[in-house]
Amino acid sequence: MTKNTEPGAQSGTIRLFALPDFPEVQNGDDISLFLLDSLEKAGIALQAGDLIAIAHKVISKAEGRMVNLDEVEPSLKAQEVAATTDKDPRLVELILTESQEISRMRKGALIVRHRLGFTSANAGIDRSNVSQDTSGEWVVLLPVDPDASAARISQEILDRAGVSVGIVIVDSHGRPFRLGTVGVAIGVHGIPALWDRRGESDRYGYVLKHTEVGTADEIAAASSLLMGQAAEGQPAVLIRGLELPPIPGKASDLIRSRDMDLYR
């Protein structure tokens, strides 16, 4: 390996670093401080153009989005849906509260359109990677406004470290047509979420007609490879070397409206 050893030193090289020893997050914790501490311990100085991808769960926890199921009173509607789907009525109550509408349901499955616009199982609520105690069974909801969370974290990092970094907040979604969850962007700041490349020419001069790239989702998927789903405990990933245009984006740019959705 004689070349490409300096991170970001040239076009065509991307590096993803899982930030080591990221601490356990509690309600009220300062995520940008945790990110900067972890980077410092790893000996990494932020550079312009760096991105940080963060698993939504640590944002949710810092924002106090944990709910004790013992304190949830399921509505009649939630009890009906719970009976159909064979799910905990208290969990279903939370799912419905977080959703615009039920997309599909059957035994074992509840797919909804989340209030944030995307379609996912259980409105992104689950109990994996949530510390449990004797007070009840805890679950975590998605952040209230993940784009705003991403913007706040980016601003705090700028204030404290003097570097403007892009932020992508990541959830894992199941998909129509294809098996397996993949990381998707539910919060974005400082990068294009959807990169419109129509009008650019390919290498033979042919003008692209249809290419809009889900850039933030590709970043989320890449980061998800390092975050893992199980015991890795690596909720934050630094991405260096990715060259993107300075187009501000937000996660809602990636939502396909129903009347434009010929794929369904």
Added chain:
Amino acid sequence: MTKNTEPGAQSGTIRLFALPDFPEVQNGDDISLFLLDSLEKAGIALQAGDLIAIAHKVISKAEGRMVNLDEVEPSLKAQEVAATTDKDPRLVELILTESQEISRMRKGALIVRHRLGFTSANAGIDRSNVSQDTSGEWVVLLPVDPDASAARISQEILDRAGVSVGIVIVDSHGRPFRLGTVGVAIGVHGIPALWDRRGESDRYGYVLKHTEVGTADEIAAASSLLMGQAAEGQPAVLIRGLELPPIPGKASDLIRSRDMDLYR
């Protein structure tokens, strides 16, 4: 940057290198030789555990999957569909030949279930990044059997370089619910395509119930960030440092059967 400078030196770091100066591919070209030449020129020696992601188009071209539209005779069915979708009847003829069925169509859009099982626009056929000449208008179909292509390339690299590498063949697909194309895996060899993590414990000891990860699709999406869609001309990406279980996979593992598809 004092740490993480040796590629793959530790867990938690992934590096993606776009192979430089990848040559123009013609019918009959030897892709594994091109890959090894490009790596050698870049001064990169393959290591066990390396993956190579390849844009499907260079595989298709090497396998002679270019078609001159002037030589295509559209059927009556193709002419009908072309009228509905406002597409070239010769292109529609090829799309139908490559498809199991039409999923949805309207003016400007033709979504099909490809003979390989996935659902995509225009059966993956387009004319971007295809060299044109005066003999007609050329388009490129997907490889006949991308899993077999991936296996063959991996075997040839093993024979020539003595290193076993995983291969992912990448296409860009539009998606239901979300805007923007993302890289997906249409050919896989030597890595899990779908990584079943059910039964593993999270960091608090909670046993995961539902987590099957679309690992090969996440790799395809990550690689797609470097391949670009326009003039970059970087169709091959080396991925180093990703730790995966030694589970052989194939792209068809990622196809969700219709009766299990509650997301649609």
